[in-house]
Structure formats: structure tokens, C-alpha cells
Amino acid sequence: MKLIKIASLVFFTFISVSSAVASSENLTFTNLFEKDADLATNWIGNTKGYKVENNTIIAQPRCGNIYTAKEYQDYVLRFEFKLAPHANNGIGLRAPHPNDKTVKRHDPAYSTVEVQILDNTHPKYAKLKDYQFHGSAYGIAAAKKGAEKPLGEWNQQEIRLQGNQLKVTLNGQVILDTDISKGDAGKFATGRNRAAGHIAIAGHGPGVSFRNISVAELDNAFALPSTDNQAPEGFTQLFNGKDLTNWKGLLDRPFDKPHKRKSLNTDKLKELQAKANVSMNKHWSVTEQNELFFDGAKGGHSLATAKQYKNFEFHVSWKINAGGDSGIYVRGLPQIQIWDPADTKAHRHGSDKGSGALWNNPKEGKWPLVKADNPTGEWNHFFIRMIGDRVSIWLNGKLTVNDAPLYNLWEKGKAPIPEMEQIELQCHGHPTWLKNIYIREL
Numbered sequence: 001m002k003l004i005k006i007a008s009l010v011f012f013t014f015i016s017v018s019s020a021v022a023s024s025e026n027l028t029f030t031n032l033f034e035k036d037a038d039l040a041t042n043w044i045g046n047t048k049g050y051k052v053e054n055n056t057i058i059a060q061p062r063c064g065n066i067y068t069a070k071e072y073q074d075y076v077l078r079f080e081f082k083l084a085p086h087a088n089n090g091i092g093l094r095a096p097h098p099n100d101k102t103v104k105r106h107d108p109a110y111s112t113v114e115v116q117i118l119d120n121t122h123p124k125y126a127k128l129k130d131y132q133f134h135g136s137a138y139g140i141a142a143a144k145k146g147a148e149k150p151l152g153e154w155n156q157q158e159i160r161l162q163g164n165q166l167k168v169t170l171n172g173q174v175i176l177d178t179d180i181s182k183g184d185a186g187k188f189a190t191g192r193n194r195a196a197g198h199i200a201i202a203g204h205g206p207g208v209s210f211r212n213i214s215v216a217e218l219d220n221a222f223a224l225p226s227t228d229n230q231a232p233e234g235f236t237q238l239f240n241g242k243d244l245t246n247w248k249g250l251l252d253r254p255f256d257k258p259h260k261r262k263s264l265n266t267d268k269l270k271e272l273q274a275k276a277n278v279s280m281n282k283h284w285s286v287t288e289q290n291e292l293f294f295d296g297a298k299g300g301h302s303l304a305t306a307k308q309y310k311n312f313e314f315h316v317s318w319k320i321n322a323g324g325d326s327g328i329y330v331r332g333l334p335q336i337q338i339w340d341p342a343d344t345k346a347h348r349h350g351s352d353k354g355s356g357a358l359w360n361n362p363k364e365g366k367w368p369l370v371k372a373d374n375p376t377g378e379w380n381h382f383f384i385r386m387i388g389d390r391v392s393i394w395l396n397g398k399l400t401v402n403d404a405p406l407y408n409l410w411e412k413g414k415a416p417i418p419e420m421e422q423i424e425l426q427c428h429g430h431p432t433w434l435k436n437i438y439i440r441e442l
Helices: 266-283 344-349
Strands: 019-021 028-031 043-045 050-053 056-059 066-072 075-083 088-095 113-118 155-162 165-170 173-179 197-201 208-217 247-249 284-286 292-294 303-305 312-320 325-330 333-339 380-387 390-395 398-405 432-441
Touching: 066 088, 066 208, 075 113, 088 155, 113 165, 247 266, 266 284, 312 325, 312 333, 325 380, 333 380
Parallel strands: none
Antiparallel strands: 019 028, 028 208, 043 066, 050 056, 056 208, 066 197, 075 155, 075 208, 088 113, 088 197, 155 165, 165 173, 247 303, 284 292, 292 432, 312 380, 312 432, 325 333, 380 390, 390 398
8 A cells, every 4th residue: 555755764773682582493583673672773764653652663643664774585574463443554575775766666565565464344445455455465465364353452473585485474374375476466566576675664554553573584595505416396407417408509699699599590590509519519518526617718608508488596506716707697698797806807897896796787786785705716606586677696695686677788778688588607718617507487
């Protein structure tokens, strides 16, 4: 539902911590609102729009939005809430910072995913869409009804967000378990593929009280796998550690570009592919350690998946030598950058900022959020999520790109990126080792 514009911002950089351990998963919870604490201790945004009384946060008229000072990726959020008649509120998941000027509309129902908090019993809400009632992922999926306690009583709610999977439990009953990346949300949830962000209380108006708010961050699942070349559950192995099954050589210029390849007839494509495969077999091989190896020699071409992909999650481990340079092309477009941050010759191009960003982007996503490279000669690992034209990237378990658009370098300003295309391992004239290559289509 439409939210009130933020009236003021209060910044506080420290998060107050106290922990309790959950028996089921051994999760460590951090209190986001402590007894007798100032709301501004852990929250930013329109904190003046909320009254603190008897260790309870009470939404006031025109309360506006408040956001956790800290950003979160995957987590379990627990809280209690109480509703007055026709109360309406929400919890924003991975919301952008309220000062982020790249966001057109700072309403969690649009800028991220909002879990609705609502008095389902009030007549004024009788004609809402199913995805607008309490516990629903607004615009995406409807929650089950009937688990709310009577108005004026406290409810216990848990929101679990891990990757794309959202699970909402109300008073011990699971009322929603859905993949937020699926389905057509229309004009809502345009930021639902964000990989990290603030937890928001979406202040639609008075009549909602909160207490005992705490969060536990879930372990990052995107770091280097413990066992080589064995696909995680739900993923397909693209490199078997033995040969080049599932791969082909990239066509020579200008047909290395998707829009140029489309102009080829079947016979010509077959002819050029055979030539590219000769180069592939000359320069790409499998080592005795079951690693995919590119020799870096002149005349080598990039490696491409035999199959094309649309939306996916992708694992790949890689290693380079000092001064090395490579990359991953998604949808046939450059590139998720791989290079040596210690290479001073490449600092003028930004190598000192680290790998794992969309170097060919003009702005958003061009540089990694953090430098997460291991030293050259050691293994690194990418986890890449691509949905629509947007990409999130983790390097060695650290988020380096958060839901940034991938630009079409080959047809600047003329065409959107291909809806479906191959993934490519870049040849850039430097020896490169790869393994643990898996994909899950979304």
C-alpha cells in the first residue's frame, strides 16, 4: 500500500547487540529494539513518527518508514505485533537506503518486497487482492488466512529470507512459503531481486505496535564449495572434471557477439562452430587435478556453454597468476571481471578495486562493493544470480554487486540485452584455471 514520504533521517552507525540462541538452528539473534532503548539506536528514517512506550514501538499518524541502520542479506526476523481496527503496515525486505537516489519510489511495496501487516477483519479491506492481506508478499504471493489473533492481542511472527525463498510463520503456523523471484508482480516489487538491503517498517498509518524485534543472520551459502566438481543440490554440473562436455568454442569475430550470430544461416553457423571447436581443443584442456585450464596462448578463444540460459544461479571457481586477467560473460555480454588487484599496470583501469563487478557497465555495478579477492595463485569463487537484466554477484562469499542492470555493450542504446544466451569463460591472453562450475535455472 502507498506509504508516507519520509520526513527526516536520523543516522546512527552502531548496532546494539544482545544475543539469544535458538535451539533449532543454533542461530544467534541480535535485538533491534531493546528495553528502554532509544529507537534511533538501531534505526534510521522517520524515527520521530514512532512513539516508544512500555518497551513497545507504536506507529503514529503519518509515521513514515524506518529502516535498520545495518544492511542484511539472508536472515530470520522475529517480532511481535498488535493491531487496532483497520491497522495497516508492512515489513520491507532488503530495502534500499532511504537516501539512494537511483530508486524511483521508496515504498517497500515497490522498491523491494513487502510482507503485509494488516487487520484482515476490517470491512474496508474486504475487496483487496489476495496478495494484499496479512503475511502476503505484496504483489507476489498470497498468504494463508486465519492465523491472526483477535485485535488487541499480541501476535508472534517470523520472517525467514534465504536467497529467493521467503517463509512467513505467524503464531506457529506457516502462512507463506514462496520463491519471490517467480511470477509477474506487475508494478510491485521491482526490487525483489536485491541481494542485500535494510529491513524496513513501512509506516502506512497508526494502529500497529511492535515489540521484541530481533534478527539472526543466516550463514552465507555462496562461498567456495568444500568438495570439488560435485554440484550442490538443485544445480546441474557444467564441468565434470574430465573433459569439455557441455562446452563449445566461441566463434571468431564478429560472430562472437550474439546479435551477429543471429545473422548466420544453419550451414554457416555449423562451419564456424567447427572451426571454433578446433581452437577450443587446442587451448582448453583438463589438468591431472581435474581443473579446466586455458593456456593463455595467442590464438585462443573463449569457451561457451553448449546451451543458452535465461534466469539462473551460477557457481564457478577460478584462479589466475600474477597479472592475470579474465572474466565471465553472462547472456553473451561482457563481463564479470577477473583480474589481479596487485597488478599496478592495470590500476589505471581499476584493478585495485578488485574482481567481481560489471566492468563494462557505465555506472551501477561497475565497481565491486568490496574487494574480496584471494591472492593470485589461490582459488576464488563466484556465485552469480541473474534474473531479467539484473545481476547480483558474490566473490568468496562477499556481495560485490547488488542487483545491478547488465548493459548491452555490443548494441549500446539500441537494444535490450538478449533474453536468453550462452555463458562464456573469457580468453584474455592469460593462463586461467576453473572448476566447480554449476548452474540452476530459475
